[in-house]
Amino acid sequence: MRVLIALGGNAMTSSDGTARPEDQIAAVNSAMNPVADLVAAGHQVILTHGNGPQVGNLLVKNELAAPVVPPVPLDWCGAQTQGTIGFIVVNALECALAARGVERGIVAVVTRTRVSADDPGLRTPTKPIGRFLPRDEAQPLIDHGQVWQDRGERGWRRVVASPEPVEILDATAVSTLMTAGFVVVANGGGGIPVVREADGSIRGVEAVIDKDLGAALLGRTVAVDVLVIATDVEAAVLDFGTPDARPVGRVDVATMRTYAAQGHFAGGSMGPKVEACCRFVEQGGQRAVITSLGGIARAVRGDVGTVVVAAP
């Protein structure tokens, strides 16, 4: 089976969100065990990953260093996160496969995702990135012109522009490598957002695409059967955070859209995961699963987490 696994920020950082290198390496090492099991079982696997904590940290570094080092735009920061996260994922998966006696080429592809220059998401910041801060520490940054949002019990987080992914420009490279037998890491952070100019040239735009929406598009573009969104909860939950909370198991896409319209899934976290699953299935994918890292192997069989399918 052809499977796309989308790894959330939680798979790649410590729970405090600081994204220290050693924490990222440890988290990715552990995330690659179930992925290696799938590869060893004969599945064709593509990996994609979030970059929210990492791209936010890079942006802060840029801003702090600006007096001495020329700052680079946000799309460059996104490209840099594809490089570093791809690097540690390839290292970790190679090691996990070797432990299972499997030799397989693994490659990380710098992936550009086309967006529309007049996407309203470029004007209104919605995508949370970087560290969580208490309100009083975020306030001076807000006063300085940054946009921050109250993200609940973990604190406040900076938000940036986040357009819809329209086209994965490097999808042919991804497909070709996959068909040649490589495990491909692609479209990290939802892809580097770019627009195509009237003269045909490509220009990066300062934004961060939602990696789950990017994953749904990549998944259909390269015709994977199953999309697995691995995060830090076992399933999408109705009435999340209330005494009536209950997980969604196997569900048809129309019912899932009704739940979403009823407001069960928070924006910037579970909301885009649910939207990604619905799009993937509506566009012909066999099933899309939201589950924890531990559920990745079972998710391919569809017997764990929230499993979105076309019909009841």
Ligand SMILES: Nc1ncnc2c1ncn2[C@@H]1O[C@H](COP(=O)(O)OP(=O)(O)O)[C@@H](O)[C@H]1O
């Ligand atoms: N209805 C819901 N069901 C489950 N989790 C939810 C829901 N609404 C919001 N969440 C939150 O979504 C989080 C997962 O999203 P996010 O933190 O963006 O994950 P990742 O970084 O793994 O992509 C969970 O930890 C949970 O706190």
Ligand SMILES: NC(=O)OP(=O)(O)O
């Ligand atoms: N780009 C993106 O959606 O990253 P996270 O999943 O880490 O938020």
